[in-house]
Amino acid sequence: MNNNNLSSLPEDIFDGLSALEKLHLHYNNLSSLPEDIFDGLSALERLYLDNNDLSSLPEDIFDGLSALETLYLDENDLSSLPEDIFDGLSALETLRLNDNSLICLPRSLPLSVTVNVELPRCGNLLVLTPSSLTLAEGGSGSYTVALASQPTAAVTITLSAGTGVTLDTDADTDGNQNTLSFTTTNWNAPQTVDVSGEQDDDEIDDTITLSHTASG
Structure with missing residues (x-):
């Protein structure tokens, strides 16, 4: 059924195909899929949904696909995935997600699954990349911050750090800025935070926790 310019599929199109394996x-134009479209495909091992126009997927769409080993979702318009969407895919080995707009992976996705993109696991609110930063005293570095899910209103993230560390969220503005602003449209666009470490008199490595507080 690939390369057929399909824009939609009936919910019961695969009824009775319980022995189907691939x-x-x-390479269609599917922008959405019915929640129960794959119900009953208990023998399915390979599912290719890549190169479509999917912008979202129902949370339970893959329920019952206990034999599924390979899932291609690359080359779509996905910006987020439901946290439990891969629950029940106990045989899943390979997952392709490249060329979407994803900024993180569901935390419930088993680490044993081979994923062809390097993305952090989604947190409750923020996606920090990298999640930790090592600096030499007197050195500098940076990391990015984005929201893990789309907010219903604007969100402001205020950053703070302990003694010996300077943060700046806007290198183009004089002084050190310590806030990031996210809206319902730019929530998944990573914003850069520059971090500088001060030089002190001892030779002991210090560990500093950076705090991120959300309001809005």
Whole structure:
């Protein structure tokens, strides 16, 4: 069924195909899928949904696909995935997600699954990349901050650090800025935080915790 310019599929199109092992739906124009479209495909091992226009997926769409080993979702318009979308895919080995707009992966995705993109696991609110930073005394570095899910209103993140560390969220503005602003449209666009460490008189490595407080 690939390369057919399909824009939609009936919910019951695969009813009665319980022995089906491979399903090729790639290179179509699918923008959404019915929640129960794959119900009953208990023998399905390979599912190709890449190169479509999918912008979201129902949370339970893959329920019951206990034999699924390979899942291609690359080359779509996905910006987020439901946290439990991969629950029940106990046989999943390979997952392709490249060329979407994802900034993080569901925390419930098993670490044993081979994913072809390097993305952090989604947190409750923020996605920090990298999640930790090592600086030499007197040195500098940076990391990015984005929201893990789309907010319903604007969100302001205020940053703070302990003694010996300077933060700046806007290198183009004089002085050190310590806030980041996210809206319902730019929530998944990573914003850069510059970090500088001060030089002190001892030779002991210090550990500093950076705090991120959300309001809005």
